[in-house]
Amino acid sequence: MQRSKRQFGFETRMLHAGHVPDAVTGARAVPIYQTTSYVFDNTDYAAQLFELKQYGNIYTRINNPTTAVFEERIASLENGTGAVATASGMAAQFTALMTLLEPGDEIVASTHLYGGTVTQFTHTFKKLSVKVHFVDPTRIEHWEQAITPKARALYGETIGNPQGSLLDIESLAELAHAHRIPLVVDNTFATPYLCRPIDFGADIVIHSATKFIGGHGNSIAGVIVESGKFDYSHFNTIAAPSPSYHDLKFYETFGHYGFLMKARAETLRDTGAALSPFNAFLLIQGLETLSVRMDRHVDNARAIAAFLYGHPRVEWVAYAGLPDSPYHTLAQKYTPKGPGAVFTFGLKADNPRRAGQQFIEALHLFSHLANVGDVRSLVIHPASTTHQQLSDEELRQAGVGPGMIRLSIGLETTGDLLWDLEQALAAIE
Numbered sequence: 001m002q003r004s005k006r007q008f009g010f011e012t013r014m015l016h017a018g019h020v021p022d023a024v025t026g027a028r029a030v031p032i033y034q035t036t037s038y039v040f041d042n043t044d045y046a047a048q049l050f051e052l053k054q055y056g057n058i059y060t061r062i063n064n065p066t067t068a069v070f071e072e073r074i075a076s077l078e079n080g081t082g083a084v085a086t087a088s089g090m091a092a093q094f095t096a097l098m099t100l101l102e103p104g105d106e107i108v109a110s111t112h113l114y115g116g117t118v119t120q121f122t123h124t125f126k127k128l129s130v131k132v133h134f135v136d137p138t139r140i141e142h143w144e145q146a147i148t149p150k151a152r153a154l155y156g157e158t159i160g161n162p163q164g165s166l167l168d169i170e171s172l173a174e175l176a177h178a179h180r181i182p183l184v185v186d187n188t189f190a191t192p193y194l195c196r197p198i199d200f201g202a203d204i205v206i207h208s209a210t211k212f213i214g215g216h217g218n219s220i221a222g223v224i225v226e227s228g229k230f231d232y233s234h235f236n237t238i239a240a241p242s243p244s245y246h247d248l249k250f251y252e253t254f255g256h257y258g259f260l261m262k263a264r265a266e267t268l269r270d271t272g273a274a275l276s277p278f279n280a281f282l283l284i285q286g287l288e289t290l291s292v293r294m295d296r297h298v299d300n301a302r303a304i305a306a307f308l309y310g311h312p313r314v315e316w317v318a319y320a321g322l323p324d325s326p327y328h329t330l331a332q333k334y335t336p337k338g339p340g341a342v343f344t345f346g347l348k349a350d351n352p353r354r355a356g357q358q359f360i361e362a363l364h365l366f367s368h369l370a371n372v373g374d375v376r377s378l379v380i381h382p383a384s385t386t387h388q389q390l391s392d393e394e395l396r397q398a399g400v401g402p403g404m405i406r407l408s409i410g411l412e413t414t415g416d417l418l419w420d421l422e423q424a425l426a427a428i429e
């Protein structure tokens, strides 16, 4: 393929970014380089690689040619300068934040986060002497009040759950930059097709690629993207000489790529949460159909949200695609193609906890499991699963009503999904 100056569209980059056909074999699909290590051309070259004077493959814990295609493709789709893939979404957030933070530092985070993220921030970060202030993401003044001189990042999700809230990325980026700290956004529920946080001022984007990016419910993975625009010159961790890399100054040496180089060469090297090349291959397959799948996920989600909204057994539906959602205006700004395909709704029943169980038991097509972003439709009833030890009062405090159901809408025939929901709602006593 000839090089050209043309700025290619999103779909073209989904298929081509980061890869040209293999020069030796002509293989058109991205080959799986299932290898741990790489033969060095000579001893000088080996020394240069280890000094980071030359960029090349050393060991698959740090880099791999199949994983590199996935990283470059995601960076291109998110309008970032580069990306580092990790073994899971949890590892992506951990790697990104451990690269930025030192003991004694603080971050300010939204309360509308994935449950595992709250646990990681609250308990594991505490062991590392990092304090996390949780704030209501819809109140910009709460974010501002929580920023102390020790704050080193703001953290939120583009589409938060279970409330289905939209993060006001542009306002938060302005606030973060006024305090000379980066905004980190978990873009898992939106994917780069529905929202590109970097275009609105976010500095670091992370994903659980396990969800819509892989898209088929077959691999756990994560990825970190850097905008390349944040000035880290006053950040101790990125700018000061690094004792774990013979006093290398990452920001001075690598500039707009400094954060990612440190994330890869130090944090990933030391924590070991590398992605396997085979999983990188599966994620590349997922990315190749991302726009097609997301349009269809959104179409189905809109139809189902509208159906549930009008159903007499349903009390409320929290989907920002509905006109009366408090997040509808923000959704039109940040996710004009639709606010994803994961949302919650509440059952109207005398005993909502039992009604939730009866509803789930009666479903045929929706799979009852703890995941989102699969091609298949998924359902979970938090009150009888993830939150089952809590009393009704404790559930209310956690924002999880006893009759709350979470759906992740898949790509099945729309009428079949509506049929399944209708008959399961009718099965509630």
Ligand SMILES: *Cc1c(COP(=O)(O)O)cnc(C)c1O
Binding pocket: 088, 089, 090, 091, 114, 116, 117, 157, 186, 188, 189, 207, 208, 209, 210, 211, 220, 221, 222, 372
């Ligand atoms: C699933 C998820 C994570 C964690 O990712 P894993 O790949 O399961 O480690 C983080 N954030 C969000 C929004 C998620 O949905």
